[in-house]
Amino acid sequence: MASQAGPLAGSFSLSNFAIATNLKKRLWFTAGALIVFRLLSFVPLPGIDPRMLSTLFNSTRGGVLDLFNMFSGGGLERMSLIALGLMPYITASIVMQLAASMSPQLAALKKEGASGHQKINQYTRYGTVILCAIQGYFVALGLENWGAGEGGSAVIDPGVLFRLTTVVSLVGGAMFLMWLGEQITSRGVGNGISLIIMAGIVAQMPTTILQALESGRAGSLSPVVFAALIAFVAGLILFICFMELAQRRVLIQYPKRQAIAQGVRTERSHLPLKVNAANVIPPIFASSLLLMPLTIVQFAGNRASGESAWGDFILSITSSLQHGSALYLALYAVGIFYFCFFYTFVVFNPEETADNLKRYGGFVPGIRPGKRTEEYLRYVLSRITVVGAAYLTLICIFPEVVTARLGIPFYLGGTSLLIVVNVTMDTVTQIRSHLLAHQYGDLIRNAKLKGRAGVGAA
Numbered sequence: 102m103a104s105q106a107g108p109l110a111g112s113f114s115l116s117n118f119a120i121a122t123n124l125k126k127r128l129w130f131t132a133g134a135l136i137v138f139r140l141l142s143f144v145p146l147p148g149i150d151p152r153m154l155s156t157l158f159n160s161t162r163g164g165v166l167d168l169f170n171m172f173s174g175g176g177l178e179r180m181s182l183i184a185l186g187l188m189p190y191i192t193a194s195i196v197m198q199l200a201a202s203m204s205p206q207l208a209a210l211k212k213e214g215a216s217g218h219q220k221i222n223q224y225t226r227y228g229t230v231i232l233c234a235i236q237g238y239f240v241a242l243g244l245e246n247w248g249a250g251e252g253g254s255a256v257i258d259p260g261v262l263f264r265l266t267t268v269v270s271l272v273g274g275a276m277f278l279m280w281l282g283e284q285i286t287s288r289g290v291g292n293g294i295s296l297i298i299m300a301g302i303v304a305q306m307p308t309t310i311l312q313a314l315e316s317g318r319a320g321s322l323s324p325v326v327f328a329a330l331i332a333f334v335a336g337l338i339l340f341i342c343f344m345e346l347a348q349r350r351v352l353i354q355y356p357k358r359q360a361i362a363q364g365v366r367t368e369r370s371h372l373p374l375k376v377n378a379a380n381v382i383p384p385i386f387a388s389s390l391l392l393m394p395l396t397i398v399q400f401a402g403n404r405a406s407g408e409s410a411w412g413d414f415i416l417s418i419t420s421s422l423q424h425g426s427a428l429y430l431a432l433y434a435v436g437i438f439y440f441c442f443f444y445t446f447v448v449f450n451p452e453e454t455a456d457n458l459k460r461y462g463g464f465v466p467g468i469r470p471g472k473r474t475e476e477y478l479r480y481v482l483s484r485i486t487v488v489g490a491a492y493l494t495l496i497c498i499f500p501e502v503v504t505a506r507l508g509i510p511f512y513l514g515g516t517s518l519l520i521v522v523n524v525t526m527d528t529v530t531q532i533r534s535h536l537l538a539h540q541y542g543d544l545i546r547n548a549k550l551k552g553r554a555g556v557g558a559a
Contacts, residue, residue, distance in 0.1 A: 124290070124535040131289030134281050135300045141183045141278070142176040142301075146270050148263045149180050149244070154255040171517065174301025180244070180255070182274035185236055186301065187294055190279045191389045193228035195440075197221060198447060229279060230272060237271035238264065290535065291528035295381070299524040302517045337500065337515065341522045344492050347376040349485050351478070355463045370463075372454075374482055377489040379444040381523045384497050384516045386444070387436025391429070430501060434494045441490035442483075451478040493519070 145151060158170075158178050170177040173186035201207040201221065210217035241264040244255050256263055278297065285293030313327065350371040455475035457463075464470045468477045500515035 121536055124532065127288065127290045127535070128532075131285055131291065131296065134285050134289060134293070135296065138183070138278065138281060138297055138300060139174065139304060141274065142174045142181050142304075143179060144182050146180050146182065146184070147266055148257050150255055150257050151179070154180055154244075171302055171305055174297075174304045176301075182270055183278050184240070185233055185271050185275045187275070187278055187282065187297060188389045189232040189236060189275055190225070190229045190294070191385055192232055193225045195386050195390065196228060197225045198444075202443075202447065226276075226279070230276065233272040233275045234268055237268040240271065241267035290531050291524065295520070295524045296528065298385070299521050302521055306517075333500075333503070334518065337496070337518055338522055341496060341519060342526065344489075345375075345377060345380075345523060345526060349374045349376070349481060351481060352466055353458065353463050354466055355461070374449070374485060375489075376485050377441075377492060378448055378482075378486070379441050379489070379493075380527075381520045382444045383437045383440035383490070383493055384519060386440040387433055388516065390436060391432060430498055433501075434498055437494050437497060438490045441493055442486055445482065445486050445489070449482060451475045451482060454478060 155178075173181075173184055173188075176182075176184045176186060197207075201211055207221065210220055244267070245259040245263070247255050279294075282293030282297050285291065285296055289296075313330070350373050353370050353372050355368045355370065452475050455471060455478060458465075458474060459470040465474055465477060468474050496515040496519050498515070500518070
């Protein structure tokens with residue numbers, strides 16, 4: 102391997118990183134955008150009593166609002182402008198992808214290329230605004246009635262003006278966050294939406310670690326259990342890295358025509374099929390679909406509790422769907438399995454891949470081109486997706502059970518670790534790609550300068 106490295110052997114050293122000015126600009130832009138995101142999470146909505154809000158939020162810890170708070174980077178706990186986070190945008194994306202798979206018009210838009218994707222993205226933005234407005238209105242109603250039964254309220258001056266201000270502020274904050282993620286993707290390094298979600302999770306981890314240390318100091322968490330928990334998290338990270346790099350390589354052959362005397366020779370390549378082609382999308386989609394109705398139910402339950410049998414029924418639903426409960430874990434696992442298969446076949450279309458192979462003369466050895474190749478690719482992809490879905494379910498469900506049994510906040514759960522590790526690996530890969538492109542650019546420029554110098558000397 103060392104002999105094959107050639108001029109790129111030191112392509113990822115610190116010296117090459119120092120001279121990659123374009124990459125440094127992208128990294129600085131990404132860091133600045135994430136700082137803006139963190140600062141926005143501390144800008145509260147107008148008309149909120151922060152002390153009363155903190156008291157009420159602490160009284161509901163361990164519920165679905167904690168998950169919402171994690172994805173918003175603590176913005177919900179402080180009821181900031183970005184309290185809704187990116188969940189409305191993710192939910193709108195889910196709806197659009199489901200609609201594109203069922204609507205011939207939207208499917209035709211996807212095949213139009215860049216213009217079609219731009220229209221679909223525009224429809225997604227419209228859906229995001231509608232979802233933000235609906236969620237913002239329910240948040241405003243919930244805030245007005247939150248704690249009213251205990252003789253307090255998180256809102257200083259409830260009324261129509263507060264509701265309107267809250268809806269406008271939350272819609273504006275969520276749309277700015279969506280725009281910020283798109284800017285990171287185009288002008289920074291990595292996927293902007295994923296980086297913002299990861300930044301929110303990472304921002305909550307120091308608090309979780311301190312709480313775990315405090316539990317150990319108080320004696321509720323023994324040193325042996327704490328050490329075992331650290332080893333468990335480390336092993337989980339290694340397992341995630343291993344599974345994210347796992348792939349099934351399908352052998353592809355292309356006929357290469359030589360001179361008449363030499364006949365026809367074949368070239369071999371491989372079509373890599375990742376075991377987890379959907380990455381972190383299934384857990385995010387499943388949690389977001391659970392999150393939106395449960396948040397509305399919890400706010401409605403706070404409003405209606407003690408007033409009627411309907412309020413008690415709503416509160417019973419909310420309590421049965423708490424983290425670690427059997428119903429929540431079952432729905433979460435079903436959602437992960439469904440979205441794993443759905444998103445994998447959206448990203449990798451066996452029919453389109455088989456057509457492209459047939460068009461360029463490629464074929465799978467022993468499989469006829471066309472329909473047979475499509476069936477074979479679909480069969481292989483379905484089998485490895487079962488493994489990928491089981492892996493995602495295990496990663497997301499098992500740590501939830503462990504942390505619930507130990508009484509540790511679920512920020513250290515499998516979903517958060519999966520997102521952090523995946524986004525980190527993807528970002529590092531993009532940084533390496535930028536460094537490699539910069540290295541190749543230097544080699545090409547040096548070759549051109551040497552060629553001109555040789556021509557001039559001649």
